[in-house]
Amino acid sequence: xxxxxxxxxxxxxxxxxxxxxxxxxxxxxxxxxxxxxxxxxxxxxxxxxxxxxxxxxxxxxxxxxxxxxxxxxxxxxxxxxxxxx
Numbered sequence: 001x002x003x004x005x006x007x008x009x010x011x012x013x014x015x016x017x018x019x020x021x022x023x024x025x026x027x028x029x030x031x032x033x034x035x036x037x038x039x040x041x042x043x044x045x046x047x048x049x050x051x052x053x054x055x056x057x058x059x060x061x062x063x064x065x066x067x068x069x070x071x072x073x074x075x076x077x078x079x080x081x082x083x084x085x
Contacts, residue, residue: 001085004035005044009082012045012074015052021072033067044078047071 001009004027011024018032025032039045040058048071049056056070074082 001081002035004031005039006082006085008032008035008039009044009074009078012072013079015048015071015073017052017071018068022068029068033064036067036072037063039078042078044075044081045072046075048073 007025008021011021022029022032027035036045037060040047040063041060047056047058048054049066049069052071
């Protein structure tokens with residue numbers, strides 16, 4: 001897990017909107033979306049949309065265009081890896 005991935009996972013113990021995540025991060029929008037995409041691909045983070053209670057299926061083709069509209073939450077697998085480092 002990279003330093004950026006670890007820092008993002010620190011913020012995703014609870015459902016977090018992109019603007020809230022961005023406000024706690026020093027990453028640019030492009031870096032943040034790329035890192036979130038990598039965490040989702042690893043199965044460490046899930047997307048919620050259009051509200052914080054509805055799970056949304058990851059679509060690699062459209063993710064970059066909509067990254068800032070989603071809510072995010074760490075998965076159990078992601079938390080296990082995050083807490084083992």
